[in-house]
Amino acid sequence: MTALRFEILVRCRSSRARAGRVETLHGSFDTPAFMPVGTKASVKGLTPAQVRGTGTQILLNNAWHLLLRPGDGLIARRGGSHAFMRWDGPILTDSGGYQAFSLADRSTLDEDGVLFRSIVDGALIRLSPERSIEIQRNLGADIIMAFDDCPPALPAAADGDPDPMASIGRPVGSIRDAPPLTGAGTPPRWRGGRRGGRAPRNRAEYAQRLRDAHDRTVRWLARCVAAHRSADRQALFGIVQGGTDLALREEAASVVTTRFDLPGYAIGGVAVGEGPAQIRSVVAFTAPRLPDDRPRYLMGVGYERDIVAAVRAGVDMFDCVLPTRNGRNAYAFTQTGRLHLRNAAHAEDDRPIESGCDCEACAGGFSRAYLRHLFQADEMLGPTLVSIHNVRHFQRLMLDIRRAIRDDGWSCFARRWPVAGLPAAEAS
Numbered sequence: 001m002t003a004l005r006f007e008i009l010v011r012c013r014s015s016r017a018r019a020g021r022v023e024t025l026h027g028s029f030d031t032p033a034f035m036p037v038g039t040k041a042s043v044k045g046l047t048p049a050q051v052r053g054t055g056t057q058i059l060l061n062n063a064w065h066l067l068l069r070p071g072d073g074l075i076a077r078r079g080g081s082h083a084f085m086r087w088d089g090p091i092l093t094d095s096g097g098y099q100a101f102s103l104a105d106r107s108t109l110d111e112d113g114v115l116f117r118s119i120v121d122g123a124l125i126r127l128s129p130e131r132s133i134e135i136q137r138n139l140g141a142d143i144i145m146a147f148d149d150c151p152p153a154l155p156a157a158a159d160g161d162p163d164p165m166a167s168i169g170r171p172v173g174s175i176r177d178a179p180p181l182t183g184a185g186t187p188p189r190w191r192g193g194r195r196g197g198r199a200p201r202n203r204a205e206y207a208q209r210l211r212d213a214h215d216r217t218v219r220w221l222a223r224c225v226a227a228h229r230s231a232d233r234q235a236l237f238g239i240v241q242g243g244t245d246l247a248l249r250e251e252a253a254s255v256v257t258t259r260f261d262l263p264g265y266a267i268g269g270v271a272v273g274e275g276p277a278q279i280r281s282v283v284a285f286t287a288p289r290l291p292d293d294r295p296r297y298l299m300g301v302g303y304e305r306d307i308v309a310a311v312r313a314g315v316d317m318f319d320c321v322l323p324t325r326n327g328r329n330a331y332a333f334t335q336t337g338r339l340h341l342r343n344a345a346h347a348e349d350d351r352p353i354e355s356g357c358d359c360e361a362c363a364g365g366f367s368r369a370y371l372r373h374l375f376q377a378d379e380m381l382g383p384t385l386v387s388i389h390n391v392r393h394f395q396r397l398m399l400d401i402r403r404a405i406r407d408d409g410w411s412c413f414a415r416r417w418p419v420a421g422l423p424a425a426e427a428s
Contacts, residue, residue: 064096080140153273327387
């Protein structure tokens with residue numbers, strides 16, 4: 001078989017949503033799909049069997065982190081990430097391009113790539129499009145991502161605020177909360193960020209940075225395609241940039257998808273500081289402009305309402321650190337909202353996290369009172385159980401989304417998942 005095959009099985013009658021299946025050399029996964037993040041070849045705190053038990057079919061690894069430790073060569077000598085971490089299902093690897101954004105205070109951008117200072121030992125490491133492809137080839141992932149230039153967002157605007165420039169100076173709060181990119185290849189005004197720099201002063205500065213990122217992403221994609229010598233085993237996805245500039249998003253989608261015939265395409269550069277309304281607007285505009293017969297991947301998203309809105313716009317794949325990051329900090333996701341299990345209100349609460357949930361924590365009879373005790377006592381079992389619940393929560397969400405697509409049952413879905421915030425007009 002080829003490295004990747006995608007089949008659309010059902011199309012929603014009332015939206016652009018579709019349910020399908022992706023086949024890879026390491027098995028298949030149903031779409032829309034949520035990928036838990038195993039950044040360093042580990043979904044934090046969980047064994048592969050526990051991850052599989054949540055209904056997870058595909059994981060994400062991060063090429064940059066695995067380059068630093070233990071090294072892509074070491075992993076290659078042990079059969080790749082699948083054998084190394086004992087996961088027999090599909091794996092997608094992020095290219096390391098996002099780290100140029102999130103670790104801006106430790107990197108320098110130029111046309112050749114990014115020069116990083118290692119967070120492990122301070123060594124200087126050059127990551128180029130060619131090196132990123134080589135690392136991902138060594139890791140043996142089923143789906144690999146092109147090395148891209150992820151631009152910063154304007155500070156997040158409040159929902160309903162038509163002018164994102166009006167929100168400059170407000171705190172940035174997003175799924176991928178990080179400072180703007182910095183480096184020699186970037187105008188000095190963009191250096192720094194929330195950790196010591198400033199936001200763009202005007203639309204012209206923002207527009208120029210978006211243009212630079214788009215152009216560089218396209219040039220780097222051409223280099224990735226040229227360096228990709230394992231197309232029979234690994235599916236390379238291209239990435240569409242453009243920030244919140246819809247005209248540039250349209251151009252980027254056209255250029256990337258017509259110039260490069262790839263097995264799949266991703267929407268990048270969202271959830272990097274925008275408000276929820278901006279994220280939904282960009283995704284709703286961009287997703288239909290990607291090829292209908294290829295998987296569409298929204299990188300780094302996210303919360304339930306963002307996932308549902310993106311699915312209805314035609315997106316097929318998602319990833320986010322939210323389930324395990326929140327689980328380690330005693331936050332549990334439910335269909336009505338998050339619980340903080342450290343709160344005293346749960347000290348004598350014998351209910352499970354969520355009635356009707358079939359995860360190991362809830363179906364196993366572990367009470368909120370017990371889980372709170374585990375966190376108060378710094379017992380490792382607490383983060384593990386809540387992480388299992390949270391990952392299962394998102395997989396249950398995807399199951400119900402796929403059911404809503406098949407049955408056009410969004411009104412029932414909205415009643416079951418109030419946290420998804422599906423407007424009544426859309427659910428009816």
